[in-house]
Structures are given as C-alpha cells and as structure tokens.
Amino acid sequence: MQPTHAADAPHPVEHPHPTAGVYIRVAVILTILTVIEVGVFYVPTFHPVLAPVLLSLSAIKFAIVVMFYMHLKMDSKFFTLLFGGPLLLAAVVMLGLLFLFGVLTLGR
C-alpha cells in the first residue's frame, strides 16, 4: 500500500531566474546610480535637495537589488511579505524614534 501522504505532498513551486545578461544590465544601472549619488554629493547646486535626491536614489538601488538579485520580482509573493513586513515595521519604528527625539518635525 502506498503511503497516504505521498498524494498530499505539496508540489514545489519553481520560478525562473533572470539571465546573466539581465544581471549585468542591473549591475550597470546600480553603478550609474552610485556615480550619480556621489556626483550629487559634490555638486553644490544640489545641496538644497540633497536629502530627497539621495534617499530616492538609495531606495531605487535597494529595490533593484531586492527585485532582481534577490529574485523577489519573480519569486513567491509570500517571500515579499516575509521581507516587506519586517522592513515596513523597521521603517515605522525608525520614523517614530526620529520624531520622538526631535530629529524630524512636522511643519516648521
């Protein structure tokens, strides 16, 4: 008699990964964004908007690595939840502490 659990065993869910060409293109984009980051840092014209520009570039780089190199774009959405949940919690706690200690303020 066959083991009864065999039929109930979950089927593995496989997701194809990007090709080496995609990985290299991603690396080129990351390098360009890093060069822009450092360039913006040294150009005085950008200093009034330094924080939003650098934070945006950093967020884009972060998202690109997570989506393509860590394969969250192709993988199960459950992995996105496992990573995104604690990441969101960490961001909320960080913002809370920054407001609590007066590093960030609303309005003025």
Next chain:
Amino acid sequence: MSHAAPPTHYTSMGLDSRKMGFWAFIGSECLLFGSLISTYLVYQGRSVSGPTPAQILNIPVTSISTFDLLMSSLWMVLALAAVQRGDMKWAKVWLLGVAIGGTIFLGFQFYEFSSFVREGLTMQANLFGATFFILTGTHGAHVTVGVLWMLTLWVRALQGKLGPQHAMTVEIAGLYWHFVDVIWIVIFTLVYLLHK
C-alpha cells in the same frame, strides 16, 4: 563526483522551507539594522566634542568600497547562474570573486577604522564614534560571515561536493550576501552622504 543534495522539504504552499526560513531571518535582520540605524540618526549631530563626521569621513575611499560590494553582488548572481546550469568551472571563479570582493571591502573598512582611531575617533570619543562603530562594525561582522560562507562554498566546489543539485544552498548564501549589500546601500547614503 558531486554529492547528493540534502532532502528538500516544501511547505504547504510548495515553497522550499529553507528559503522561507531564511527570508524570515532576513526580515529579523531588517529590525536589527533598523534599530542600529535609528540609534545613529537619533544621536547624529549631538556630539559635544570632535571629531565630527564632516571632519573625518572619507567619501572617495568609501565610494570605491561601495562599488566593490556592488560588484561582488553581481558576481554572486553569476555564481548562482553558473551552479544552476552546472557550469562548476565558472561557479568556482565567481564564488572566489565574491569572497575576494568581500575581503577587499573589509580591507577598506580596516583602513577606515584604523585611520579614524589615529585621528582620535574611538567608541569612547563621542556619540558619533560610539554609534558609527557599532553600526558599521555590525555590518562588517556580517560581511565577514558572508566571506567565510563563500569560501566554504568555494572549497566544497573544489572538492566536487557542490553541483546543480545544491543550487538552493548557493541561492540562500546569495540572499545573505545581497542583504548585506542592500544594508550597505542604506548606510552609505544615511551615514556617509547625508552626514551632519
């Protein structure tokens, strides 16, 4: 001769249980680094004595080490792709490349830390020193673990104990390495480029 892959356990959703567990671990690491980055930002600009970040941080040197870490992430995914297609010759090359890239990053960090100490910035010097060394030191410790992990995989590949059937083992090591990279992306921006 390649050794047999470890038995794979799938969750009820058909996901590899090792990969799911590792994503949960990475989630917990987000909270660890979130707390360290928060502490750094809360105390930023509150040191009553120098050296201050503007006086001491070396942006050109750190930019090079940042580029090195980004490239090591590329080599990591190329190593994984090579293992998946059974091209163990290139897998060995890329895995060793990742380990060397990580070691170069650690070399830059050692140079940075030792030059800071020579210039009077220690953990006891001021709030900047305490929070900076804790944050970047914790990241450096993670890179060290990653380098040892990559060397272990490389040695296993040299011994013929790593093959396409172990692709998930390499993918999980890659997840760790890329996480270390994304944390550095955040640290580089918040600590080095947006310093007060």
